[in-house]
Amino acid sequence: MSSLAQPxxxxxxxxxxWLAIAPPTIAAVVGLVVLVADLFVAENKKAxxxxxxxxxxxxxxxxxxxxxxxxxxxxxxxxxxxxxxxTVDRFTLVxxxxxxxxxxxxxxxxxxxxxxxxxxxxxxxxWFLLLSSAAGAALLPASRDLATLIVALEVASLPAFALVGLxxxxxxSSEAALKFFLSSVTATAVxxxxxxxxxxxxxxxxxxxxxxxxxxxxxQLQTLTQTGVVLTLVGFAFKTAAVPFHFWVPDTYVxxxxxxxxxxxxxxxxVGFTGLILVTVVAxxxxxxxxxxxxxxxxxLTMTVGNVGALRQQATRAYSAIRLLAWSSVGQAGxxxxxxxxxxxxxxxxxxxxxxxxxxxxxxxxxxxxxxxxALVGRTKTLNRLSDYRGLYARxxxxxLILAFFLLCLAGLPPGIIGLFAKVTVFSAAxxxxxxxxxxxxxVNVVIALFYYLQWTALLFRAPEGEPVxxxxxxPVTATLALxxxxxxALSGAPQLILRFADTGLF
Numbered sequence: 117m118s119s120l121a122q123p124x125x126x127x128x129x130x131x132x133x134w135l136a137i138a139p140p141t142i143a144a145v146v147g148l149v150v151l152v153a154d155l156f157v158a159e160n161k162k163a164x165x166x167x168x169x170x171x172x173x174x175x176x177x178x179x180x181x182x183x184x185x186x187x188x189x190x191x192x193x194x195x196x197x198x199x200x201x202x203t204v205d206r207f208t209l210v211x212x213x214x215x216x217x218x219x220x221x222x223x224x225x226x227x228x229x230x231x232x233x234x235x236x237x238x239x240x241x242x243w244f245l246l247l248s249s250a251a252g253a254a255l256l257p258a259s260r261d262l263a264t265l266i267v268a269l270e271v272a273s274l275p276a277f278a279l280v281g282l283x284x285x286x287x288x289s290s291e292a293a294l295k296f297f298l299s300s301v302t303a304t305a306v307x308x309x310x311x312x313x314x315x316x317x318x319x320x321x322x323x324x325x326x327x328x329x330x331x332x333x334x335x336q337l338q339t340l341t342q343t344g345v346v347l348t349l350v351g352f353a354f355k356t357a358a359v360p361f362h363f364w365v366p367d368t369y370v371x372x373x374x375x376x377x378x379x380x381x382x383x384x385x386x387v388g389f390t391g392l393i394l395v396t397v398v399a400x401x402x403x404x405x406x407x408x409x410x411x412x413x414x415x416x417l418t419m420t421v422g423n424v425g426a427l428r429q430q431a432t433r434a435y436s437a438i439r440l441l442a443w444s445s446v447g448q449a450g451x452x453x454x455x456x457x458x459x460x461x462x463x464x465x466x467x468x469x470x471x472x473x474x475x476x477x478x479x480x481x482x483x484x485x486x487x488x489x490x491a492l493v494g495r496t497k498t499l500n501r502l503s504d505y506r507g508l509y510a511r512x513x514x515x516x517l518i519l520a521f522f523l524l525c526l527a528g529l530p531p532g533i534i535g536l537f538a539k540v541t542v543f544s545a546a547x548x549x550x551x552x553x554x555x556x557x558x559x560v561n562v563v564i565a566l567f568y569y570l571q572w573t574a575l576l577f578r579a580p581e582g583e584p585v586x587x588x589x590x591x592p593v594t595a596t597l598a599l600x601x602x603x604x605x606a607l608s609g610a611p612q613l614i615l616r617f618a619d620t621g622l623f
Contacts, residue, residue: 133190136204138179139212140254143219146172147247154240162239166227169243173223173250177216180209189260199322201261210473211257211390214480218382219250221484221599225375225491227592232495237282237373245275245282246379253383257390261321262311262399265391266304269355272387273300276380280372292371295364299354303361307351313344314399323399331402345403348395349410355388358453359418362446366425369442370435374494377438378487381445382480389452389476393469397459408460411453416557419450423564431502431575437490438500440568441483444526447565448479454542454558458549471545478538478607482525485600489519492593502572507580515589516576518601525604527569528562534604537611 134141150165150172157164189200223246230237252271259265277300281293315321317337318329333341354361369377396407425443429436455471462468490500492515497504509516525532528539539562546555589597607613 131190133188135179135182136188136190136258137202139176139216140251140258142172142176142179143216143247143254144251146175147244147251150247151240151244154244157240159235163227163231165239165243166223166230169247170220170223170227172247173216173220176250176254177213177220180213180216183209193322199325201264201322202258203260204258207469207473208257210477211386212254214386214477215253215257215383216250218386218480218484219246219253219379221488221596222246222375222379222383224592224596225378225488226373228495228590229373229375229491231590233283233373236284242279242282245279246376249273249275249279249379250383253387256387257394259394260323260398262315262323262326262395263321265394266307266311269307269387269391270304272384273304273355276376276384279376279379280368282376283373286371288367288371289373290371292364292368296368299361299364303351303354305351306347306354310344310347310349310351313340314348317341317344323394326399327401330400342403342406345400345406348400349392349407352388352392352395353414356385356392356453357388357418357446357449358414359421359446359450362418362421362449365446366439366442369445370438374438374487374491377442378484378491381441381483381487385445385449385452386476386480389449389456389472393456393472396456397469404460408457411457411460412551412554415450415453415457416554417450418453419447419558419561422447422450423561423568427564427568429502429568434499434501436500436502437493437505437572440502440572441486441490444565444568445483447561448483448526450561451539451542451558452476452479454551454554455545457554458545458551461549461551462545468545468549471541475538475542478525478534481600481603481607482522482532482535485597485604486519486522486526488593488596488600489515489522492589492597502575505572506575506578508576510580512589515597518597520573520576521601521604523569523573525608527566529566529570531608532604533608534611 146169150169154165183204188204189202191202192200226242226246230239230242249272252268256265256268256272259268277293277297280296281289283289314326317333317340318326320326320329330341357365368380372380400407422443426440426447429440429443452472452475455468459468493504493508494500508519521532525535528536530536543555543558546558
């Protein structure tokens, strides 16, 4: 009996591809190191924790380079090495680059924010939570089974709740964290219910096996399967902040520390959309007639509500600049949904998904840059109103020019060529898929967005009220502005590079 047990036990032992899992692993390990080191580092040297975290995230991003030589998989099914829980392909690498790069820029902003907070934010806990969330976000695009997908989603989300509410005694921060927590927990509960129904119908959690088996489900389980598909889609719609599941966004961005809001606007969005792509395009292609129309309707509703919400912001209202960025983020989520919906109708699903990834890369760079300027202005104007940006050119010409460039990129106007290119790419994905009505809705929303982006841009160059006060730009904020600015300008000069980089290889 023991002789039989030994071969069985041996067959269950797998070698782990440590290089493949290195990027999220390094982020997680550095997070633990920072948390433990916080117990021993003196108060006047806490800044070392921040720079250690920045170096850790940079190392995680650099470890993507050795993975460019080909696809890798690990944690595979015994007897079927083609079915794995963790796969590093082109799609995985692009999203991990976006996630880790976004987290790195948010970390640079956080170094200054923590210093300005003057012990209002506990540094050890902050960096541990940020690195833990980044590790979960980097794990998610490599997930190829529903269990790993949900675990990665929650590892990315749960630390983010705490980051939003980390400021001691701040009522806005606590309220924002509660709204974010309740919406995300609801999304997780709905997703888990849907996934359990799909598992009951197909008997597997692996995405590729679900795609094969769900087409041949027993007739008695059809209703259960369809309910599972719908509930799973609703859960991920919450995660992407699609309307009507967007209500937490404006208050969360206002209540969170500004670098955390920047992190959520880019990395949080990337996590939700990556999960949605994997579930719909990889696991449920046979249900394209269900999720295609649903996502198309969500895209139209989300971009319209987001842009109208941004348009209604009053320049003198407290935190109106952050609220405008929050509502703009909702509108941009609508644009990101368009190519995913188009993948249901298009014969070239890879091109459609590539359009979403390309748009996400553009949005990540310019939106993080806009938040960096908002963080700079917020150091002297704590209410961060749109009116506080009046005459920014007189106070800090370079910051004003960079913010104007980012806003024009988001609007899709020259010289922000990359924004225009990304919007045309998304627009063409809708037209090629036969979704002409959605392309028209998108065109109308682009015009609406032009108004509030140009209004903010014009405000930067108006005559300031009173004597202009020069802004001192801390080195980490300067680095963030420089990195995002260089990426935006370089891609505006050669926008075709972003489509080549975003070639997903998912199919």
